[in-house]
Amino acid sequence: MDSIVKAIPEPVNAFGRQIIGKCYDKLILDQAILKRTSDPDTIACIRLSISKAIGIGIVSASSVVKIPQITALLKSKSAAGLSALSTALECVAYTGTLAYSGRLGLPFSTYGESGLILIQDLALLALILIYSGRGKEVFVAFPAVLMSIGWAVVIAPNEVVNALYALTIPIGLASKIPQIQALAETKSAGNISLISVIAYFGGALARVFTSAQEVDDLRVLASAVAAAILNGVVLAQVLYYGNKVAPIAAEKKNK
Numbered sequence: 001m002d003s004i005v006k007a008i009p010e011p012v013n014a015f016g017r018q019i020i021g022k023c024y025d026k027l028i029l030d031q032a033i034l035k036r037t038s039d040p041d042t043i044a045c046i047r048l049s050i051s052k053a054i055g056i057g058i059v060s061a062s063s064v065v066k067i068p069q070i071t072a073l074l075k076s077k078s079a080a081g082l083s084a085l086s087t088a089l090e091c092v093a094y095t096g097t098l099a100y101s102g103r104l105g106l107p108f109s110t111y112g113e114s115g116l117i118l119i120q121d122l123a124l125l126a127l128i129l130i131y132s133g134r135g136k137e138v139f140v141a142f143p144a145v146l147m148s149i150g151w152a153v154v155i156a157p158n159e160v161v162n163a164l165y166a167l168t169i170p171i172g173l174a175s176k177i178p179q180i181q182a183l184a185e186t187k188s189a190g191n192i193s194l195i196s197v198i199a200y201f202g203g204a205l206a207r208v209f210t211s212a213q214e215v216d217d218l219r220v221l222a223s224a225v226a227a228a229i230l231n232g233v234v235l236a237q238v239l240y241y242g243n244k245v246a247p248i249a250a251e252k253k254n255k
Contacts, residue, residue, distance in 0.1 A: 005029055019056075020049050051213035054206045055109030062113030065200060066120035069193040070127065079131040081190020083182045087125045089175035091145075093168050094118040097223070099153045100165035110214050113203065118149070169223050176230035183237040192238055201235045204228035 005028065016024035023045035027033040032042045073079065094114045101111035122145070126138045152164060183189065204227045211224040 002031075005031065019052055020045070023048055047213055051210045052107075052109055055107070055112075055210045055214070058203050058206050058210070059109060059112035059116070061199060061203060062116045065113075065117060065203065066124055066196055068199075069196040070120065070124055072191050072193045073124070073127045073131060076191045077131055078191055079128045081182065081186060081188060081192045082124075082128050083178040084125060084128045084132065084134070086175050086177070086179040086182075087121055087128060089171055089178075091118060091121045091125065091149075093172040093175055094121065095149050095152050096161075096164040096168040096171070099156065099161045100168070101220075102153065103158060103161050104217075106220075107214055110207075110210055110220075113207075122146075165219065169219070169226055172223060172227055173230060176234060180230070180233055180237065183234070183241060187241050189238045189241050194238055197231075197235050197238050201228070201231040204231045 008028070013024070013029070016028060020027075026042065027045050027049060032039070033046065035042075037043075069082075073082075094117055097111055098114040098118060101114065122142075126142065129135060129137050152161065156164075183192075204224065208221070208224045208228050211221045215221065
């Protein structure tokens, strides 16, 4: 095993240290990961490594998490079952998380998905409005929305960013309420993508673990827990209602 460790290229070692710091030397170069031990430092390093791996996985997966939903919308050309208000509030919440985490200098693996999902949410919101007959709102409001996001992330004073992030939890909670309500009223998942919902819920659960492990901020952890709970409710509704035809739509079809 020593010969294998010695053969690891230095660029790989440097990358490992960049991700998990001194834990890389302890776990890999000193081979502590292969030894049965109750050493607190080794256990802490293993937990950090798992958290980093999960975080990187979340960020990577988030680059496509909304793609199934966007694809479903483009194919069906119908926004049935989807809430524009829910998506808009979600955009606000992700903007707050992105701005706050970036200013605080938190590890990118603990919040990187916020920016990637925000981009997809903006595209999804535009499609929902267009297929709901509100296409004009996209061209009127979106330039202002994009400028506001840029201002919040790059220019806004820290006091404003802190206040925005403080609102992230209630906004995040509120962002799911319209979607939950829409599903409860129509009793149909409509064109909601089950793949996206499952991926979203799984990512939210994993983010609870990484936030608890790597971030010493109760607001960040509380936000992650709230997101996981509400995403779980949406998933439960989608699984329960499935793609049943909504009662109102069924009545129109029978007539």
